Amino acid sequence: MTTETTTEKPGISAAIIVKDGRVLMVRRRVSEGELMWQFPAGAIEPGEAAEDAAVRETAEETGLVVTAVKLLGERMHPKTQRLMSYTACEPVQGEARVADEDELDAVAWVAHSEIEEYVPYGLFGPVQEYLDEVLPR
Template identity: 65%
Template sequence: MTHQDLAERPGIAAAVIVHEGRVLLVRRRVGEGRLSWQFPAGEVEPGEAREAAAVRETREETGLEVASVEQLGERVHPNTGRLMSYTACEVLGGTAHVADAEELAELAWVALGEIPRYVPYGLFEPVQQYLDEALRT
């Protein structure tokens, strides 16, 4: 995949949401390759900041109101070839539920030690480091 291909496809913004000692993961109805469980995420719209896209996608998919706290990093995802940005977010209000049943099959609040059961291929290293710190008990 060339840089031009990446530039023509919208980036994907993911929200890494830690609340009450767990991180929110969602399972998409349609998997992307090996990806099944992942963070709430979606395409960045033209003119939209990555952090704003992560907040918007979280609200649309899960009904949670969140605020961006910190940009954790970005990469070309090894399984999808899409440019991914990861934003740490905090919960402002609401209760997480499957708000977009066309996109999501289910969601789960996952403890640090349970993450490998949901994401067996591992997380992007800056995200893992953030979760190691944020979920340390």
């Protein structure tokens, strides 16, 4: 039995989904309507593995069914101070779309050369390394 306090914010699990030489990004509705591109992601539920959370959140947000391939890494996010987990996933069925309109504004399949336009502040090292390996340049 764990004795962690309930005041701690749950960790966030992000799915890094590659298909046809592109990576899936979602544009989230955040405060004041400012829109930001990121990977499908959400809070890890109590007792849930980071990989399972990435798969569940992807389905909830985009309608895309994916399978977890491997955990790429974890870090404290520099902006949010939340524990972030990043899981490489492969699409199994469905098409990515805005399934949760309260959370998302748009989805996009992004080529390697376009990542900087979507995420100008750069990606977490292990995520960038993985995308460098799997995406054509």
